[in-house]
Amino acid sequence: MLEPRIIKALEEIVGDKNVSTEKADLICYSYDATQQKFLPGVVVHPGSTEEISRIMQLANAERIPVFPRGAGSGFTGGSLPTKGGIVLTTERMDQILEIDQENLVAVVQPGVVTEAFQQAVEKVGLFYPPDPASLKFSTLGGNVAECAGGPRCVKYGVTKDYILGLEVVTPTGDVITTGGPTMKGVVGYDLTKLMCGSEGTLGIISRIVIKLLPLPEAKKTMLVLFDSIDGAAQAVSAIIAHKIIPTTLEFMDGRTIDCVRQATSLQVPEAARAVLIIEVDGDREFLDKQARRIAEIIAPLGVVETRIAETPAESEALWQIRRSVSASLRKVNPDKFNEDICVPRSKVPEMIRRIDAIAEKYAIPIVNFGHAGDGNIHVNIMIDKKVEGELEKAEKAIEEVFKGALALGGTMSGEHGVGIAKAPYIPLEITEQSAAYMKAIKKALDPNNILNPGKIFLDN
Amino acid sequence: MKKLEDYREEIEQCVKCGACRAHCPVFGAEKHEGRVARGKVALAHALLEGEVDLEAKVLEDFSQCLLCGSCCAQCPNKVPTEEIVAAARRRIAGEKGLTSFGKGVAAVLGRPKLMNALAKTGGALSSLLFKKLPENSGLRLRFPAPYLDAERTLPPIAAKPFRETVPELIPGREGMPTVAFFTGCGINYMYPAVGEAFVKALRFLGVTVLIPKDQACCGLPAVSAGAEQTVEQLAAQNLQALTRQKADFVVTACASCNAGVGKIYAELGEEYESLAKKTKDIFVFLAEHGLVEKLAALPKAQQRKKVTYHDPCHLRTRGITKEPRQILAALPQVEFVEMANAGTCCGLGGTYSVYHYETSKQIGAKKAASIADSGAELVATDCPGCIMQLQDSVNHAHGKARAVHILELLAEALPED
Ligand SMILES: Cc1cc2nc3c(=O)[nH]c(=O)nc-3n(C[C@H](O)[C@H](O)[C@H](O)COP(=O)(O)OP(=O)(O)OC[C@H]3O[C@@H](n4cnc5c(N)ncnc54)[C@H](O)[C@@H]3O)c2cc1C
Ligand code: SF4
Ligand code: SF4
Numbered sequence: 001m002l003e004p005r006i007i008k009a010l011e012e013i014v015g016d017k018n019v020s021t022e023k024a025d026l027i028c029y030s031y032d033a034t035q036q037k038f039l040p041g042v043v044v045h046p047g048s049t050e051e052i053s054r055i056m057q058l059a060n061a062e063r064i065p066v067f068p069r070g071a072g073s074g075f076t077g078g079s080l081p082t083k084g085g086i087v088l089t090t091e092r093m094d095q096i097l098e099i100d101q102e103n104l105v106a107v108v109q110p111g112v113v114t115e116a117f118q119q120a121v122e123k124v125g126l127f128y129p130p131d132p133a134s135l136k137f138s139t140l141g142g143n144v145a146e147c148a149g150g151p152r153c154v155k156y157g158v159t160k161d162y163i164l165g166l167e168v169v170t171p172t173g174d175v176i177t178t179g180g181p182t183m184k185g186v187v188g189y190d191l192t193k194l195m196c197g198s199e200g201t202l203g204i205i206s207r208i209v210i211k212l213l214p215l216p217e218a219k220k221t222m223l224v225l226f227d228s229i230d231g232a233a234q235a236v237s238a239i240i241a242h243k244i245i246p247t248t249l250e251f252m253d254g255r256t257i258d259c260v261r262q263a264t265s266l267q268v269p270e271a272a273r274a275v276l277i278i279e280v281d282g283d284r285e286f287l288d289k290q291a292r293r294i295a296e297i298i299a300p301l302g303v304v305e306t307r308i309a310e311t312p313a314e315s316e317a318l319w320q321i322r323r324s325v326s327a328s329l330r331k332v333n334p335d336k337f338n339e340d341i342c343v344p345r346s347k348v349p350e351m352i353r354r355i356d357a358i359a360e361k362y363a364i365p366i367v368n369f370g371h372a373g374d375g376n377i378h379v380n381i382m383i384d385k386k387v388e389g390e391l392e393k394a395e396k397a398i399e400e401v402f403k404g405a406l407a408l409g410g411t412m413s414g415e416h417g418v419g420i421a422k423a424p425y426i427p428l429e430i431t432e433q434s435a436a437y438m439k440a441i442k443k444a445l446d447p448n449n450i451l452n453p454g455k456i457f458l459d460n
Numbered sequence: 461m462k463k464l465e466d467y468r469e470e471i472e473q474c475v476k477c478g479a480c481r482a483h484c485p486v487f488g489a490e491k492h493e494g495r496v497a498r499g500k501v502a503l504a505h506a507l508l509e510g511e512v513d514l515e516a517k518v519l520e521d522f523s524q525c526l527l528c529g530s531c532c533a534q535c536p537n538k539v540p541t542e543e544i545v546a547a548a549r550r551r552i553a554g555e556k557g558l559t560s561f562g563k564g565v566a567a568v569l570g571r572p573k574l575m576n577a578l579a580k581t582g583g584a585l586s587s588l589l590f591k592k593l594p595e596n597s598g599l600r601l602r603f604p605a606p607y608l609d610a611e612r613t614l615p616p617i618a619a620k621p622f623r624e625t626v627p628e629l630i631p632g633r634e635g636m637p638t639v640a641f642f643t644g645c646g647i648n649y650m651y652p653a654v655g656e657a658f659v660k661a662l663r664f665l666g667v668t669v670l671i672p673k674d675q676a677c678c679g680l681p682a683v684s685a686g687a688e689q690t691v692e693q694l695a696a697q698n699l700q701a702l703t704r705q706k707a708d709f710v711v712t713a714c715a716s717c718n719a720g721v722g723k724i725y726a727e728l729g730e731e732y733e734s735l736a737k738k739t740k741d742i743f744v745f746l747a748e749h750g751l752v753e754k755l756a757a758l759p760k761a762q763q764r765k766k767v768t769y770h771d772p773c774h775l776r777t778r779g780i781t782k783e784p785r786q787i788l789a790a791l792p793q794v795e796f797v798e799m800a801n802a803g804t805c806c807g808l809g810g811t812y813s814v815y816h817y818e819t820s821k822q823i824g825a826k827k828a829a830s831i832a833d834s835g836a837e838l839v840a841t842d843c844p845g846c847i848m849q850l851q852d853s854v855n856h857a858h859g860k861a862r863a864v865h866i867l868e869l870l871a872e873a874l875p876e877d
Contacts, residue, residue, distance in 0.1 A: 024517035027506050028493035035476045045492075072493070073478040091491045115482070136482035327536040336475075 002041040002085075006062060010044055010086075013054045018045040018092070029087040032072040032079050034421055040067065040081035047092045049167060049175055049206040056204065056451075057173030059086060065453050066171075068200040070111065070142030073134045075338055076419025078146065078199045082454045088204065090141050096120055097207070104212040105164065105181045110141025110205045117210075127215040129156035132415070133326075141205050147197030149415040151248035151279075154373025156213075158415070160196035167207035168195055171446035181209050194441070199417050201452045202445050219247060219281035220291050221315035222308045224298060225272035229253055231302030232274035233349040236372045238297050239278070240345070244290060249373030250277040250322055253352055256369045259328040264321050271304050276372065277322055279315075325369055332365050333382035337394055341405035342376045342414030354404040355379060362393045366401075376414035402428055418456045426457060461688055461727055464547040468508060471544060473537045474501045480531035480541070485805045486524050489822040494521040497531035497541035504544050507551075514552055522548045524816060526809030526823075527684055529777035549686030562685035562811070613852040615650045622652035626671050629705075630659060633666030639745070640670045640707035642698070644717035645677050646844025654844065657871035658713050658742060664874050665749050672701040678720030680774075684810035695725050699735055710735065713742045713867055715772030715843035716810070723778065741775060743783040743842060743866065755790035758873065764795040767869065768836035770827070770850060771803045772843035784842050788866050791873050799834035801826065808849035824853030831861050840866045 002021070010019045020026075020043045029043045041064075046052045059066045065085035072079050081087050090111035098107040101124055108117060114135040118128050131150035132138060138148070144166070149158040165179030168191075178191035195202060226232040232251050239246065252260065254273040261268055268275075280290045295306050309315035329336060343351045352368055355377075359366040370378040379401050383390040402412045402425050412422055412429050426435065439457060442449075480497035481487055487496035494503070494517070503521055506512040527542040535541075553562060622643055632638075639662060647655045662669050676697045682690040698721065702710055712718040722739035725732040746752075769785055781803070789796035807813060807823030831839050831854060839850050839861050850863035 020517075022517040023512045023515065024494060024503055024506075024521055027502055027512060028499040028521075031476050031502065033475065033477045071478050071481055072476075073481075089493075091493075094491065113482075134478070137478045137480075327538075330537065 002064065006058070006064065007042060009058055010042065010055065013058070014044055014046050014051050018047070019043070029069065029072070029089065030081070032069075032074045032077060034075060034077040034080070034419070036077055036080060036420070038080050038082050039084065040087040041084045043087045043089065045089055045092050049169060052088065052169045052204050052206055053173045053175050055086070055088060055173075056169050056171060059450050060172050060448055063448055063450060065450050066204075067452055068141075068145070068204050070139030070145070071113070071134075071137050073138045074142065074146060074419060075340075075416040076199075076413075076421040078417055078419040078452070078455055079142075080420065082420060085450075090139060093141075093206070094139075099124060099126070099212075100181070101126065103181060104214075106210045106212055107181075108140055108208050108210065110139060110144075110208060112140050114138055114140055114143055121212055122215055125215050126212040128162065128210065128212055130159045130162060140208055140210075144196055144205055144208060145198065145200045146415065146417045149371070149374075149376065151250050151371055151373075153376075154249050154371060155245045155247045155281075160193055162211045163192055163196055163208060164211050165209035166192055166195055166205055168203035169206050170203050171448070171451035175206070176203075179209065183211070197417065199419060199452065199455055201442060201455050203451070216247075216281040216283075218284040218287055219279055219315070220287040220309065221277065221279045221318050222291055222294065222306060223318040223321065224276045224278065224306045225268065225304040226274040226276065227271055227302040227304055229274040229352050230349045232276050232372065233346070234301045235276060235298040235303075236348070237346055238301065239294055240373075242293070242297050244280070244294060244297075246278050246294070246373065247281045248277065248279040249371065250369070251275065251348070251372035252322070252325065252369040253367070255365065255367045256325055259332060259367060260321055260324050262328065262331070264324050266317065266321055268321075269304060275321070277318060322369075329367055329380055329382060332367065333384050335383050335385045337381040337383070337398060338416075339379040339381070339398060339401060339412075340370070340376060340414050340416045341379060341401060341410055341412060342374065343405050343408045343410030345373070345375045347408040347410065348372055348375055348377065351377060351405060351408055351410070354408075355401060358397050358400045358404070361400075362397045364390065364393055364397060366397070371414075374414070375410065399425065399428075420455060423454075423456060423458050461550065461691065462543070462547055464504060464544070464551045465508060467504070467540070467544050467547055470540055471501055471505050471508065474498065474505075474535075474539045475537060476502075477536065480535055483530045483534040485528060485530065485807060485823045486526060486819065488826075489819050490524065495524050497535070497539070500525060500545055500548075501539055501541055504548055507548065514555055519552060519556070522552065523812075524819070526773070526805050526807070526812050528773035528805035528809060530773065530803075530805060533777050546683055546686070549684070550688045551686075553686035553688065558685060558687055562687055613848075613855045615848060615851075618649055618652045620652075622648045622655035623671055623673055623675075625652065626655070626659065628671055628673055630663065630669040630671070632663065632668035636666045636668065637708040638668040638670060638706065640672065640702050640705075640710045642675060642678070642702065642710050642712045642717055642721055642739070643671065644712065644714040644844070646714055646848075651844050651847070651865065653871075654713060654865045654867050657865070657867035658711075660871050660874055661742070661746060661751070661867060662711075665746070665751065667749070670705055670707050672704060675701040678714075678717040679724065680716045680720040681810045683720070683724060684812065691724070692728065695728050695732065699725075699732060702735060708738070709745060710739045711742050711745050712739065713842065713865065714845070715741070715774035715841075716845055718780075719774035719778065741780050741783070741842065743787050744780060747783040747786055752786045752790050755787065755792070755873065758792045761793040764793055765838055766797055766834075766836045767791075767794045767838040767840050768797050768799040768831060768834045769802055769866075770799075770806060770831075770839055770841040770846055772841055772846045773805050775842060776803050784866055787870065788840055791869055793873055794869060797834050797836055799830045799836065799839075801830045806846050806849045806853065808845050810845070813849065820849070821853070821856060824849055825857060828853040828857035828859050832857065832859050836861055838869070839863050840869060842866055 065083045067081040069079040069089045093109040094111040132148040252275045365382045367380040493499040525545040679691040679694040726736035807820040813820035847863045
């Protein structure tokens with residue numbers, strides 16, 4: 001419980017309407033998509049950088065932990081108030097401040113929802129490519145803090161590739177700016193990149209300067225069914241070896257297809273054991289040629305069937321297969337552990353084989369799909385928590401999946417971050433020495449360890 | 461009716477993904493987790509676990525729901541938030557008593573005779589609920605405080621309730637089905653012209669129409685207020701009225717009534733099942749009976765009105781989106797244009813807009829902007845409640861469009877008999 005004088009001080013900063021210690025509000029800000037629950041002491045809705053700065057000064061002086069929060073759609077518990085304290089939500093800071101069409105730069109507040117931003121720039125013929133599957137509800141602040149990625153990353157890169165500069169409130173309450181609206185800039189250390197993916201542990205992002213691209217004229221979607229995951233993986237390599245970088249290269253493994261089969265009206269033949277959804281974008285006349293070229297390249301690789309969408313509606317129907325995955329998984333088992341390992345592109349089939357072996361060893365279904373183009377595999381370990389021993393088995397399986405990915409030169413997380421969910425496994429991937437440097441940075445910025453403590457590193 | 465506890469499994473199906481944040485109109489206006497489905501489901505769970513009591517904030521959050529069902533339609537796990545919220549409201553009413561407005565709803569709706577008497581005396585009604593502006597400009601009526609905002613546009617009260625102006629039985633042609641017309645309160649007391657249009661359309665097809673005089677309100681406003689007993693009482697009365705004479709279908713021209721009789725009643729027990737199953741929306745019925753083709757065969761008017769369509773939540777969430785558009789687009793005097801956000805809630809939400817008029821207006825403002833962007837001069841829909849809210853929203857935005865029922869446009873197009 002926070003002292004009344006602290007609550008009062010917070011009310012003075014943001015107005016009493018924007019501070020709450022009501023049980024109902026504490027419950028509403030106690031969870032995220034990891035489904036774990038920790039009650040905060042107070043929820044604060046600041047409206048400006050200045051207010052965030054004053055909150056941080058207060059929290060730092062009083063040693064109160066602060067947990068930044070966007071939409072609470074994170075999969076690793078980054079926004080969870082694991083130590084009580086203050087949940088600081090950016091929901092009110094949702095303004096697009098500027099879209100500079102001449103310089104292809106935009107400036108936004110952190111609480112802007114990603115899709116709302118995409119639509120705003122697309123209206124003027126510009127393009128913000130990062131597209132996490134949560135784009136309809138997650139915030140740009142949360143995207144930057146997690147360095148979110150999505151299907152289009154294979155061609156366009158991840159969130160950090162579009163962040164030119166930031167305004168950040170440090171854990172001690174200072175307001176700093178990093179980078180700026182220029183395409184180039186090499187003065188000093190690159191704090192922008194440091195902040196991207198720092199999971200709200202190094203500072204609170206209060207303003208974001210974003211690089212934009214011209215909006216591609218059109219896109220073309222194709223769905224290819226393969227008789228094996230190897231065929232699909234070889235197809236990915238072959239396409240890229242032919243110097244074509246599609247916008248997306250999404251794959252689903254055999255188990256995923258089995259789940260989806262009942263959930264979609266599209267017919268998927270039994271022989272299909274892997275699916276690739278390939279999308280290319282660019283000038284309209286060039287797309288047909290490129291789609292044909294791709295079909296030729298992959299034809300010898302165990303293709304069962306190729307479907308090419310001719311209209312946006314047909315394209316949408318093809319994507320529907322991918323979109324129905326998440327809901328259809330629950331038919332396998334009620335509880336899901338969603339890990340998002342990433343391996344070098346060519347190692348995807350090997351990794352899938354390893355995962356299949358792990359699934360067999362522990363006798364629990366594991367369903368894989370993801371972004372083949374960048375080797376990012378969403379590993380879904382499906383269990384029923386109510387069945388005794390399942391949870392323990394799942395935990396063991398997860399650890400083996402991580403070890404498998406690392407052994408293939410991969411990483412434990414391509415996009416969801418560490419948060420609390422993967423913190424116990426950090427020593428598997430990051431050496432003690434590297435971790436010590438990371439912790440030194442944290443210490444320098446947050447001497448009292450009040451900003452999002454307990455995240456990424458267990459002892460932080 | 462189902463208790464909050466009966467929804468435990470559904471409540472626990474929420475995986476807290478946050479997807480509903482993109483679709484909840486209340487959250488769109490209020491940007492607060494307590495306002496979105498995920499928050500309400502979390503609170504419902506906390507109530508079941510005894511982690512929170514029915515304190516002011518909890519009541520406030522549960523009151524902040526339009527019961528529009530948009531969240532459920534988009535939820536990967538199909539968590540029925542609107543049902544959960546309605547169950548929570550019943551629990552609240554059970555433990556805390558009805559709110560004073562809820563009491564008013566129960567008192568008036570529970571006694572159709574009272575409602576008729578009030579409507580007939582016209583002026584007398586105004587002393588209870590609202591007052592006509594002296595000049596009575598057709599649409600502008602004034603609600604007195606404390607519940608109703610002076611700025612609100614409302615239709616005038618019908619001089620005579622619709623059901624009192626028509627016979628109970630209007631025979632059709634041999635071999636055509638018999639339809640019981642469930643008029644609902646909106647048509648009966650405020651939009652009798654829609655009722656007349658309904659009859660005209662069915663007569664055009666040769667359908668026999670039954671309009672039982674003793675039918676009551678469908679009960680949806682009572683569901684929204686948590687007035688469980690009133691819902692049950694109204695349902696029982698309607699069951700009797702609608703089954704007294706044999707009808708092949710019960711047809712509604714109000715989305716809320718369609719959900720009330722066609723969906724909510726199904727929860728009340730077996731005896732309601734066949735009634736619920738027989739219930740059809742007017743445009744689904746008309747489309748099934750070949751009206752789209754018949755309209756398409758009519759010569760197109762030279763000067764056509766640009767008309768857009770608003771999806772009432774209670775039809776959209778029941779999967780009825782195609783037929784109203786088909787009929788509208790087939791009308792000879794209509795040039796149909798689709799607007800952006802046709803499927804988002806207008807912001808009425810039954811009693812919601814009475815408690816939360818400011819938020820309701822904000823939600824309506826988005827709709828008004830979409831209507832304006834579409835360039836339509838008319839916004840047609842299939843629910844009297846939506847018509848009222850759409851007109852109010854357009855007026856606040858100083859827009860030009862008029863809100864109408866598709867049936868009114870249909871009646872214009874059909875030959876006089
Ligand atoms: C259905 C679903 C699909 C998803 N798909 C993807 C996907 O395809 N790709 C992907 O990368 N992720 C995905 N995610 C995960 C999640 O949506 C992303 O991590 C997203 O970036 C989180 O944004 P948020 O606004 O919800 O942030 P939150 O969950 O609220 O917070 C995430 C982290 O960011 C920090 N944070 C938030 N705002 C700020 C700020 N202003 N300053 C500093 N730190 C801040 C928090 O402290 C926390 O550590 C998905 C999640 C769901 C539920
Ligand atoms: S979309 Fe459904 S599962 Fe996801 S948070 Fe909302 S109610 Fe829960
Ligand atoms: S029913 Fe409508 S208003 Fe209520 S929580 Fe769901 S989306 Fe929001």
